[in-house]
Amino acid sequence: MVSKTAVVDGITMRWEEQGEGMPVILVHGIPTCPALWRHVMPLIAGVRCLAWEMVGYGASIPEGVGRDISVAQQANYLVRWLRHLGIDKAVLAGHDLGGGVVQIAAVRNRDLCSGLFLTNAIGYDSWPIPSVKAMRATGPALRHLPNLAFKQIFRTFLQRGHDDSSRARDALEAHWPHYERHGGAEDFVRQVSALDVQDTLAVAGDLPSLDIPARIAWGEADRFQKIEYGERFARDLKAPLRGIEGGKHFTPEDHPEVVAQEIIALLG
Incomplete structure (x- = not known):
């Protein structure tokens, strides 16, 4: 993978890229970065994979x-x-969050999206999750936490979302340094303060009319984004749903083979 940057409308945007061919755009969520897809991208051959970094993350x-x-x-x-x-x-x-981003992009730019893949994505009224709401409510105090204390909260959050403990430790090493390098808890508070469920509710009614190829993969044991929402996406998008038994939230890190297989199937 090659790290790239471009200045777009005055914003320096970053992404990881590999391969050539049909573009596949991978979008991460919170509190991750494009490294979320580091185990998935090598498994997708014959396409141009671009893992985009959301503005204000990583x-x-x-x-x-x-x-x-x-x-x-x-x-x-x-x-x-x-x-x-x-x-x-x-x-x-x-x-x-990246699932919400691509839903909105697909609904508002139907000419752009040739296929849609969602895995343990936000949507409808499924978010912000209770723990994030609590952290947003305590933002004034949380933002002043020293990095050592906030790192423990960060570690616990990741552990709750992984069913593979070794991958959870690997995820901490992949995503924590960006917070440590910048403002730590203050960065996270800025991110959660920007979350508004109306963003996905505004496009929810348009999903059934998208009429594009779609696939869903979902960790069935996810406590952050429940499988019932994956089932709802499958119905609205007329898409097959692949449940991952025992899988939790961070499927691209814990189950990259499954995620890659579903993206390949969508391409096919």
Whole structure:
């Protein structure tokens, strides 16, 4: 994978890229970055994979200061970035918040999306989850936590979302350094403060009319985004749902083979 950057409308945008061919755009969620897809991308051959970094997340945390980093606005940023790269047709894949981003992008730019893949994604009224709501409510106090204390909260959050403990430790090493390098808890509070369930509710009614190929993969034991929402996506998008028995929230890290297989099937 090659790390790339481009300045789009005054914002430095970052992504990881590999391969050539049909573009497949991978979008992460919170509190992750494009490294979420690090085990998936090598398993997808014969396509151009681009794992985009949301503005205000990962190495792009500084770009979020003073900007709208809501899920709806991330969809706008994503589309501008794609247009900047000259990509006018792509498969969009999203996890967690990234799933909300690609839903909105697909509904509002139907000419752009040739296929949609969701895995343990936000949608409808499924979010923000209770723990995130609690952290948002305590934001004024949380933002002042020293990095050592916030790292423990961060670690616990990741552990709750992984069914593979070794992958949870690996995830901490992949995603924590961006918070440690910048503002730590203050960055996370900025991210959760931008979350608004109306962003996905606004497009929920349009999902059944999308009429594009779609596939869903879902960790059945996810306590953050329940399997019932995966089933609802499957009905609305007329898409097959592949449940991952015992799988929790961070499926691209715990079950990259399953995620890659479903994206390949969508491409086929």
